[in-house]
Amino acid sequence: MTTIQNVACLELEITPDEKRVSFTKDIFKYKKILGIYMFRSDDVAQMLNPSFTGEINNNADFGDISLYLNLTDIENNQFVKDLSLSQFILSNNKDTSPEKIFLESKINRVLNFDQSFLVLKTFNFTKFKTLIYVLYQSQNFTPQDDTVNGSITITINGEMYNDNKDVQLSKFVNKELNGKKIKQIISTGNQDGYLDLICKNHIIENVPIGIFDIRNEKQFLLDNVEIDFEKSFYRKRNFQHFNPHASTTYLTFIY
Amino acid sequence: MNKLVSGAIGVEVKLRVGINKIHLPDVINLRGKRIKHIDFCTYDNLQSTPSGNAIIALGVENGLFLTMVEANTQTELIRDIPVTQLNSNGNRLFIDKIIDFQMSYITVTNSNTSDSCYMIFWYDEPSVWGIVNMNDRTAIQPLEIKLIGTKTFFKENRDLLQKKYQNIILSNQLLTPNGANTVSSSFWGNKFLTLQFKGLQFFSQVPLYLFYQANQNFMLRLQNIQFDMQNSYIETLTTTADDLNTVFFNAIIDDNPVNSKR
Numbered sequence A: 001m002t003t004i005q006n007v008a009c010l011e012l013e014i015t016p017d018e019k020r021v022s023f024t025k026d027i028f029k030y031k032k033i034l035g036i037y038m039f040r041s042d043d044v045a046q047m048l049n050p051s052f053t054g055e056i057n058n059n060a061d062f063g064d065i066s067l068y069l070n071l072t073d074i075e076n077n078q079f080v081k082d083l084s085l086s087q088f089i090l091s092n093n094k095d096t097s098p099e100k101i102f103l104e105s106k107i108n109r110v111l112n113f114d115q116s117f118l119v120l121k122t123f124n125f126t127k128f129k130t131l132i133y134v135l136y137q138s139q140n141f142t143p144q145d146d147t148v149n150g151s152i153t154i155t156i157n158g159e160m161y162n163d164n165k166d167v168q169l170s171k172f173v174n175k176e177l178n179g180k181k182i183k184q185i186i187s188t189g190n191q192d193g194y195l196d197l198i199c200k201n202h203i204i205e206n207v208p209i210g211i212f213d214i215r216n217e218k219q220f221l222l223d224n225v226e227i228d229f230e231k232s233f234y235r236k237r238n239f240q241h242f243n244p245h246a247s248t249t250y251l252t253f254i255y
Numbered sequence B: 001m002n003k004l005v006s007g008a009i010g011v012e013v014k015l016r017v018g019i020n021k022i023h024l025p026d027v028i029n030l031r032g033k034r035i036k037h038i039d040f041c042t043y044d045n046l047q048s049t050p051s052g053n054a055i056i057a058l059g060v061e062n063g064l065f066l067t068m069v070e071a072n073t074q075t076e077l078i079r080d081i082p083v084t085q086l087n088s089n090g091n092r093l094f095i096d097k098i099i100d101f102q103m104s105y106i107t108v109t110n111s112n113t114s115d116s117c118y119m120i121f122w123y124d125e126p127s128v129w130g131i132v133n134m135n136d137r138t139a140i141q142p143l144e145i146k147l148i149g150t151k152t153f154f155k156e157n158r159d160l161l162q163k164k165y166q167n168i169i170l171s172n173q174l175l176t177p178n179g180a181n182t183v184s185s186s187f188w189g190n191k192f193l194t195l196q197f198k199g200l201q202f203f204s205q206v207p208l209y210l211f212y213q214a215n216q217n218f219m220l221r222l223q224n225i226q227f228d229m230q231n232s233y234i235e236t237l238t239t240t241a242d243d244l245n246t247v248f249f250n251a252i253i254d255d256n257p258v259n260s261k262r
Helices: A209-213 B185-190
Strands: A002-004 A006-014 A020-022 A032-040 A065-072 A078-084 A089-091 A117-122 A128-137 A151-156 A165-168 A184-189 A193-199 A202-208 A220-222 A233-236 A249-254 B007-014 B021-023 B034-040 B064-070 B076-082 B097-108 B116-124 B138-146 B151-153 B165-170 B191-197 B200-207 B233-236 B246-254
Touching: A078 B246, A089 A209, A128 A202, A184 A209, A184 A220, A193 A209, A202 A209, A209 A249, B034 B064, B076 B097, B116 B200, B185 B191
Parallel strands: A002 A220, A006 A202, A032 A089, A078 B138, B007 B200
Antiparallel strands: A006 A128, A020 A117, A032 A128, A065 A078, A065 A117, A151 A249, A165 A233, A184 A249, A193 A202, A193 A233, B007 B116, B021 B097, B034 B097, B034 B116, B064 B076, B064 B097, B138 B246, B151 B233, B165 B246, B191 B200, B191 B233
16 A cells, blocks of 8 residues: 655657666755656556646556666665566556556655666667656655545546547646545546645646556555645547547546 | 465365365465465466476365464364455465464365465564665665576675665566566466575465556565575476566565664
8 A cells, every 4th residue: 555645757768878877856856766667558558747748658568668766865875776667566556456466666765867767678660658656755644534525426427538639637626625635545536637636735746547546455545635626637638549338538526 | 454464375285186175385484374375376377386296277276265273273264265255366364373284174075186376475574674664765766587498596786785675575567777678477377486584484485466456456565584695596387588588576675774773
């Protein structure tokens, strides 16, 4: 179980020339990094990235590429050397990956990003696009309480929002949720797309909706975040194939 | 969540046609050990035992029930548990008992096979473990071994010398960081890992696939155990070109200052 406080989304485009790939954002400076994941699309289809600039490579593409993570902390200790990243990959498709096969990433250090990088080994590819998600801490965690004080479920109709587009969450959410401290989001139905959540004191950037469909011991919870629904977006990104049986997305906000 | 363990030993139990009650063998290295968890291997993950005997066909396990006698009280404290309940995607039952193996047995409801069962007993050995706290600092190191025959010893790795292990995670990527081809997961089913420390096999013939943990609900938890890697090895029952590739692990090791504990 992982409690999310902040998530940064980095869109990476990797070419065969790059044997070492750096990844960082200014916001990480002096922040404790809690976990690092990659994201891939499902087995057969690709999904557009949040910024509309390309499609995330799918499972088949990942098969030919081996990625290893190297991390150095701010005391210049390389404490992660050649960690096989294939087991820290989140997928968006519950149909092809019902068990959500991944390991929980537990970093828990402030990193020196100048000395932290991915190592790439591959048989053959031309260009590779993926998303890196960095979970980080910006303040002390609030005490966890798994009591459901209340919940509101919103329905995002697939017919109305079938195209790739960004829609303000406030279009679906009534004012009852304003100011509520959200401790979990549960998604069901169509998982094509991202949630970009701007919260009071926190940012949860373009996370794949499918990660909120994990309901086993590896589930992701939220650190009682107050979401600004005016500034937060549902970013619909269709697969190349369309599954009419799962066209509607249901998001349950638990507080 | 899995409990902390300091070792695991694979035990083969050969079924016999027409025999409905098969006692477990006496395993010297498990005498007096507190058993934490048990894995029962099925054919989809493991095709042969280390001795080369075939694992029971898929489905046979549905008719097998394990009874374990506690050593101290000689009572059948765990009676007729379906062996399928011992496969739980890493959400392992916490047994926490010292077992009299020779008095424990498998009940076979349809005894028409002479194939073998293979079980892994994860145990606790207080004389070797170190304290592990949930918030301990850990580091992650690569650990790889190029298989060269039926039995391949690890090379000594300076970065892992005298380190205390908290997990060993098997990777399923095609290439290692050095660019070597890895053993495909479809060839894991006849490979076994043995890890020694000071001449004792703390992990003895444990199927390799059990160290792949991404599909498990909970990860393994080793109790800050040290290993002599030069005396530790992987066995493979077949030696085709596909078998003799590299096995790549990541070892999670304790990264606290040496004098901060004990």
